[in-house]
């Protein structure tokens with residue numbers, strides 16, 4: 001039987017601006033239904049890579065293919081993925097239900113009772129069924145992130161991108177968010193790509209990862225983060241997975 005096609009294929013990517021090259025010869029794949037973490041010290045290019053994967057910026061060279069369709073910028077109409085930025089990016093003057101209905105009114109003809117049902121189903125999925133009429137300012141940071149996830153799922157995307165999902169959350173909310181990400185992947189088969197610094201989160205949820213390094217201009221390690229932690233003989237990879245939050249690697253990129 002042929003192997004299933006990866007959900008994302010990145011081939012010999014070069015990211016840079018003018019003569020400045022941030023990352024080159026960057027090749028990796030993300031299997032469907034898995035949780036994939038983009039890791040590395042500050043300034044190594046994690047967020048830049050994420051912006052390229054979702055088509056906000058164009059690479060200097062190389063290819064990004066999502067679902068065999070081609071580069072993200074080539075999509076017309078509904079994007080085939082959801083994105084959750086650090087802030088959650090909810091509109092503060094709109095209720096959670098109104099925020100979640102926005103993708104439907106922007107991209108589909110669905111309105112009225114059907115729209116309300118879809119909104120409530122997604123709020124239930126993230127445990128916010130009782131908060132439909134609340135404004136973002138009336139709920140906690142963790143709840144805002146979960147509402148952002150619900151909104152990112154409104155168009156039934158099977159691919160989600162997260163930039164620092166647990167940034168700014170207390171430890172309990174961060175664990176709840178990790179559990180939700182695991183549920184989305186394990187129960188719904190959604191592929192998750194996340195940029196994160198949080199070691200606890202990486203070890204709990206990520207199936208696979210790449211570790212980027214600024215000096216190396218690209219990937220220095222890849223694979224199961226728990227195996228990399230226990231077995232990698234590359235000093236900076238070992239430092240990354242065993243550091244305290246103010247450790248050596250965190251300051252490397254500068």
Ligand SMILES: Nc1ncnc2c1ncn2[C@@H]1O[C@H](COP(=O)(O)OP(=O)(O)OP(=O)(O)O)[C@@H](O)[C@H]1O
Nearest residue numbers: 016017022040041042043044045046047048049253
């Ligand atoms: N549009 C741009 N033009 C020029 N340089 C850029 C641009 N975008 C990012 N950079 C540079 O690329 C480098 C990597 O930035 P990026 O935010 O991707 O790193 P990061 O690994 O996500 O860092 P952090 O963990 O601190 O958020 C930085 O030096 C940044 O200044």
